[in-house]
Amino acid sequence: MDLDDFEALYTAAQTRALDSCAINDHQIPGITLMSRAAEAAFDCLIGTWAQPECVQVLCGTGNNGGDGYLVADLAHKRGIKTTVLQLGDADKIGGDALLAREQALANGVEVIPFDDAAVLPIGVVVDALLGTGLGGDVRGDYAEAIAEINAAGTPVLAVDIPSGLCADTGRVLGTAVRADLTVTFIGLKRGLFALQAPDYTGELQFAGLGVPAQVYRQVPADCFRLQLEPLLDAMPPRPATAHKGLYGTVLVIGGDYGMAGAAALAAEAALRCGAGLVRVATRPQHVAALVARTPEIMPVGVESGADLQPLLDSADTLVVGPGLGQSPWSEYLLQAALASGKPMVLDADGLNLLAAGKVQPRPRMIVTPHPGEAARLLGVSTAEVQADRFAATSALQQKLGGVVVLKGNGSLIASEKEMLLSDYGNPGMASGGMGDVLSGVIGALLAQGQEPLAAAALGVCLHGAAADIAAEEGMRGLVATDLMPWLRELLG
Template identity: 50%
Template sequence: MRRLPNSLYRAEQVREFDRMAIEELGIAGAELMERAGKAALHALREAWPRARRIVVLAGIGNNGGDAYVVARLARAAGLEVRVWQVGDGARLKGDALRMARFWREAGGETAAYKPGLDLGGTDVVVDGLLGIGLNARLEGDWADAVRAINDSHAGVLALDIPTGLHADTGCVLGCAVNAQLTITFIALKQGLFTGAGPRHCGQIVYDDLRLPPQVLMSQAPAVSRLTFAGVAHLLAPRRRDAHKGDFGHVLIIGGGAGMGGAVRMAGEAALRVGAGLVSIATRPEHAAAISAARPELMCHAVSKVAELRPLLAKADVVAVGPGLGQSRWAQALLGAVLDNDLPMVVDADALNLLATEPVQRKNWILTPHPGEAARLLNTDTKAIQADRFAAVKALQQKYGGVVVLKGAGSLVAAADSPLALCDAGNPGMASGGMGDVLTGVIAGLLAQRRTLNSDPAQAMLLATRLGVSVHARAADIAAKEDGERGMLALDVVDALREVVNPAQF
């Protein structure tokens, strides 16, 4: 086992790696199963060192073969092991059949699965039912076995992928195992890291089964994991003679009736990541309160488009949407923004308004959550979550620029660039205002684009990837302090300064 790599692959790519190892490199399939089983048992013993009673549920494919290896090795290590065969054991073949025979020859017993099985009293359940080839909704004994695992109250180790989770999309096919630990083999599957994947996988560990590096290098990754370590170099210390003009002027537009807090949080986030100047354009009734709460924000009362135009003329970057609403005022201000050529970040109700009259442009960043993404693509949230990778690609193709599809495993898409996935962050971010903070973070970093890259399009992509990563890392720091439940958006803002100064002095 090793640190998680940054490359994510589709199931068909992983199957090709497996074929190459066996057919081109001459590594026997049985040897790969032995390696997988040994790695899985090691992971189990590390996660549950006091476990003594192990139940293994084995399917009829290669995933089941891995499970039989785990059972045999666990029994040899002195653990009490019970194996249940799910599916017709007569259909076992090849290496999986061989591993089932080795288990029996070692003195192990296999019982045919019966619906309604009670797994209570077990320390750890090993899910070796179905692997990455699953494409259909679980039914019958398979679904019943998943429910039995989830009802067991035992620790759950999933082999390669939790049964019921789609390896490519991260969606649940009817029902899925809730694992506390998933050990995945050969290469990381993209569906483990977004959608329902994080909820069902628990902690993910990885073992490449000692395949030579050239196997994985034979194909380009489908997606790259976006890690803070991979983007932290963009946050180099500033020159000692720097001044505020070096770091850009952000204009944030929003704060419709009753929503002044949203635009204030976005503005404060932009300041905290280092924007030189931040102006706020909001409804007159909010201006004084925002100025009093955060005097560093230059807050302007804007009741009509004519009052917005001078502010646009002074800005380097525009962020529009936090608390904007969908009133005539909101529509007029968004129209004025779209009439200029400034790079911009578009979020919240600005996205909902955009969905009614779609346009495409290159120099903007759209940051929808699944509901907003559904409106932008004229579909529903369920369809978006069923394949988030396809959805973010469709959004980018339709609207241009850079698109962030928010949620567990946020995705970043841009033309002619690999998809990026951020698996940092935590459930504490599921509260109001988090999206407004992300808008401000990205806008604030985009305002500093000259320090990122001289090419405008590349700088926009880098600012987005950096912003998503910084936002998630700040949320993880905030959660570590006092826990996830009850975490506020401003708690994340408070952590931003620490994150964007990783090598300070």
């Protein structure tokens, strides 16, 4: 997989390093970068809202506030009625931000302390309060200002990042501005694509500010935002002589009493994503129902690990966990699957059995937990996982090895050396069976010869993109089987 095909994502510290490198190593003055940031933000403001009735810019005391002062200066020069509401002690403003403030004041921009004014429900509001340096929850006047911005009901442009949103995790730090448009600079912040961020960023625009490519080589990224097209391009076309033996046999292991549907979904997804053959090892009572639903699937009733062995011998890839349950039967099958050494996607109850210590992990598995399963595997709370999904994904990978997929808003895929993010998908996917489909998709890609990281990356993007197409008819009521035709169409 060529990471150059994907957008680099940066932490706040890495973005500051990019900024510092541009200033110190490439002699781009900080005020020049600040001016370029203001111009980019103002161009987006005008491009989106033309000539608004007025512009209200809320500025903090740091460089984010400096950007805001220069946006205000540009709006004032454009003839738009412009007011800056200053938060924090203006005497503490220094460096380039002070230069920006002095320029705006010299050009006649009206500046009012926040304590003496209020955010009016007119025009466009520009959020230049806090930027990426926020270390704890928003408090005091800043929290009050954010509340006023959100209550005003006017369009909001956030400069670099909505104030109160963590640039590293996408977590809301107490409260955050709900922007309609966010213009971010120099480096894409990884928190803009994770967890709660999509509810706060609105439309996202990026401006590189003319930073030389050498800067990005000097400060390498360690996380990348995936795009579906390069991943699909890496799938080889099928030759005219193709036959099912070329595309692998997937064995889905699961479907304990009352949970046959999960195994059926995983198996059907594997078929729709190009596996040559798909077998299901399940409870004997479920065989007839599985055949009736999808006759192309070959289900076999198994009662023990010994019954499973012939199926394991003939499989290229295993998908273990959909509807597996946590009974002794479940444990026997999982133990046998792990002992086979076959490439494996482990999901659902397979993960719960692993977390409970019933089995031991083995290298080169692909595990696909949701946050609750990840919490059980790490021995922490779900809230702790969600507070920093990047750290949780890294911790899981270090603990289990192989490839980890942490599902959720901004799904993360990690190997020992790579961290990838997929922001495909939508809230309509919050329904039962979606994870079972994903495990089948990844299993099919493994069976067709994809390396584990590539299979996981393509599988997650494909799954989310299919859901995005299906959701065009409405998110409420979206179900896992709605993805099947779109999975096939996307793969081509």
